[in-house]
Amino acid sequence: MILDSGSGVRRRPMHFVRMGMPALVLLSAAMAGAQDIKVAIVDVERAVALSAEGKKAQEKLKAEYDAKSQVIQQKQKEIDSDQNRLKTQERVLSDSAKAELTRNIQRKQTDLERMTQDAQTEIQQLQQDLFRPILQAARTVINSYSAEKGFTILIDVSLPESNVVWWNKANDITDEVVKLIDAAMAAAKPEKSETTAAPEAKTTK
Template sequence: MNRTLVLVSALGAGLMTTAGISQTAAASAAAAPAPAAAPAAVEPQAIPAKIALVAFEQAVFATNEGQRSVQQIQDKYKPKKDQIDTLSKEVDSLKAQLQSAPATLSDEERATRLRNIDTKEKELNRNAEDAQTAYNADLQEAYGKVAAKVSVTLKDYVSKNGYTLLLDVSGQQSNVMWANQSTDVTQAIVTAYNTSSGVAAPAPSGPSAGAPTTARPRPTTTPKPAAPKQ
């Protein structure tokens, strides 16, 4: 009997404790501030489109600074180009001499001349390829330096003139099939950069064989300093 009373008393105390804890938790939950609602997503607003086109690579090389850089590179490689031109003429001369050689020319002499021509041609091709690689590397480096500065002018120009989209049409396989020419800002960018850079237009120079002859060469498709003649 006493054990039963003790057990009932213990259970009652436990239930009272549990009820107190539940009431305290409920009160705490009621007093806690409600979580803030997540901000509503901002819907993008449609605005009138104003699209501009730019031939960026051409613009970079059309600037006074770009033209000056190309001329400096051409001047740097002119001695090498002249050397390659001389070797190319020598190979042509050796081939012409062999073709005009008399029929009485011995097989041994003919073989010697052919070996000499082959050696000269290999030297010519090797020199031309090395010069081409070095020339392209210098041209690419010069392009990168000027392009970084022209890009700043370009972004400032389109921002101030209210354009909403700018498309680069420098690539040979541009996705732009047709566009009103009034949207082409290439020349405007060239003029704006020339004004901000303060670089004067370089003096015109005569074209040289094997070197870029235009003001806007593409850095990855520049002609070789001197192509070997066959």
């Protein structure tokens, strides 16, 4: 995930700025005509990433990614070694040996491509599995908090289509959402049952 520092300014290419200006003008006009409109800003991506469970999920995802990367890199080293051998020993290897080595290289390259594709698919699936419950919790607490505070408009600045280039930090509820996510995720965890019973008191005859 690419996180914004939360400074209140989002750096984007100029075409995003130009696209966003009409929306900001319309929003300003609407607010000028209706003083009771309450606007809040949230960075859902940042809130999820900074939550306790979000940090754990990122650690698990990184560990799995690193493990798969090591396997892929080792396979690539084997291919590089075989290719180097074929290049440096071309004159001394027999035709049959060169043909066999070439077939091995091609087979390993095919295996590497399949391995890489499988790893990408598995990482993407793991990412979805890890972050799905956190995102669901985020949506729930954001809806409840917005209703409680009476927000008329809530803008998620982590979405590219939000087109928000600047906002007042006082309107940013991201830090509060992080706390709410942590509380919701903690409450959702099943309580550990007592696995060991207290020892019975010995009776004397």
